[in-house]
Amino acid sequence: EVQLVESGGDVVRPGRSLRLSCEGSGFTFDDYALHWVRLAPGKGLEWVSCISWNSRYIAYADSVKGRFTISRDNTKNSLFLQMSSLRREDTALYYCARSYTSSSMSFEYWGQGTPVTVSS
């Protein structure tokens, strides 16, 4: 069974940092690109970042560029999102999802999400 399990969400103050993780199982991890998508309270889905299977291609939404860093460790079937200089508007449920290519927005499998709250 394909599973993606996020962790690392927390309540943090503005300006602080946080690292999210997503562990995959039930599939060949390095066959897929991976994405982070977030859902802010009362808002719609927002694509955050993606990374290719071999980490050679990485992209970010303008809203997080320069503050967030995506990475993966295929030896540990894990995806990461290092978030720094956090803002209140980064408050959201963060999902990881897989796709066949980095430029595909077809996500058949999602994690359950990990909540991030940025508040003083």
Added chain:
Amino acid sequence: QSVLTQPPSASGTPGQTVTISCSGSSSDIGSNTVNWYQRLPGAAPKLLIYNDNHRPSGVPDRFSGSRSGTSASLAIRGLQSEDEAEYHCAAWDDSLSVGVFGGGTKLTVL
């Protein structure tokens, strides 16, 4: 601000056909395939349609998608109460090299 434009709401009665539109630009929908997601409260989004008009295994054939030019649409035939949810379109933007979602359409089954 969402790059893809969807109506904020839609409604229909059981058995009806409802269509939800998604409008973009030449660099997103005009260049790449569209995917549709169903989002129920408290649940992760579910892929309903991928690559414009393909259904993943398990998605009823009441759901169908199409794309033409810089617009796409999701049709739900034989509306059922359990279809009440929020629906999002998504595509890749070649110009910006980012993924984009529509703002979501809340479907109410009357």
